[in-house]
Amino acid sequence: MEPLAGLGRVDRERLATVLRNTQGTVSVGEAARILAFSRPDTAKLLARWAKQGWLSRIRQGLYVPVPLEARTTEVPLEDPWLIAMRLYAPGYIGGWSAAEYWELTEQIFRTVVVMTTRKPKDRHPTLRGIPFLLRTVSEQTLFGLKSIWRGTVKIPVSDPTRTILDLLSDPGLGGGIRTVTDMLNRYLKSDHRDLVLLVQYAQRLGNGAVFKRLGFLLERLAPEATATLHQCQQQLTAGNAKLDPQLVADKLITRWRLWIPAGWSQGESRD
Numbered sequence: 001m002e003p004l005a006g007l008g009r010v011d012r013e014r015l016a017t018v019l020r021n022t023q024g025t026v027s028v029g030e031a032a033r034i035l036a037f038s039r040p041d042t043a044k045l046l047a048r049w050a051k052q053g054w055l056s057r058i059r060q061g062l063y064v065p066v067p068l069e070a071r072t073t074e075v076p077l078e079d080p081w082l083i084a085m086r087l088y089a090p091g092y093i094g095g096w097s098a099a100e101y102w103e104l105t106e107q108i109f110r111t112v113v114v115m116t117t118r119k120p121k122d123r124h125p126t127l128r129g130i131p132f133l134l135r136t137v138s139e140q141t142l143f144g145l146k147s148i149w150r151g152t153v154k155i156p157v158s159d160p161t162r163t164i165l166d167l168l169s170d171p172g173l174g175g176g177i178r179t180v181t182d183m184l185n186r187y188l189k190s191d192h193r194d195l196v197l198l199v200q201y202a203q204r205l206g207n208g209a210v211f212k213r214l215g216f217l218l219e220r221l222a223p224e225a226t227a228t229l230h231q232c233q234q235q236l237t238a239g240n241a242k243l244d245p246q247l248v249a250d251k252l253i254t255r256w257r258l259w260i261p262a263g264w265s266q267g268e269s270r271d
Helices: 009-020 028-035 039-052 080-088 095-101 160-169 177-188 195-205 208-221 226-234
Strands: 055-059 062-065 091-093 112-116 130-136 145-150 153-158 251-253 258-260
Touching: 009 028, 009 039, 028 039, 039 055, 039 062, 055 080, 062 080, 080 091, 080 112, 080 130, 080 153, 091 095, 095 112, 095 153, 095 160, 153 160, 160 177, 160 195, 160 208, 177 208, 195 208, 195 226, 208 226, 208 258
Parallel strands: 091 153, 112 130
Antiparallel strands: 055 062, 091 112, 145 153, 251 258
């Protein structure tokens, strides 16, 4: 941990110029363009500023400013979403992180879910004590997103309906099927509810397991949604899916072509 050190006039002007023309993070490429320096010289400059305590290195080639009140450079991430998009764009914030944002759950998830078109080797990185969960998606599936302001930066996040779609596609993104069921139930009772859009999104995504899980859960949570239930039946693909791929499933619901775990076949209600 490095204490803050003084800067000369030239370095102060250079640092101020860089910070004024960036948005929360500083990369070597950005700083080189702003200062009209070579990348090697810029990399050395940023490393020196980090050693002096004015920047904090997040990972190779990426820094964040250190607040003036900080005693060391080991500062926590002020906005993990901002860092996530700088590291893993194109993509969006999704899963339980988006569900929290849209108030589809009262649970607090420390890990940030990032849907990215990149293929990182580490799918569970931790940056400054903040864990991230990365899922790779194709560029064709970057739809149903909203841009939200985080300070002066717009961050893409899945809209409420797309969030539910992703959770039905991969229940692990919501912490498991029981948590996902609670999130779906909350969605159905909220102003966000739009089953027509949900079906359209599901058709566009092209994951047959979504309709099997959605139909099964809607029978329990919203049996009056007969039109949507009929659409789910019409969209069933061949083969059987599991309600939650992470759970042992021992009973097949043939009308939904869905394997379900013990305890789900008794018609238990999910209020």
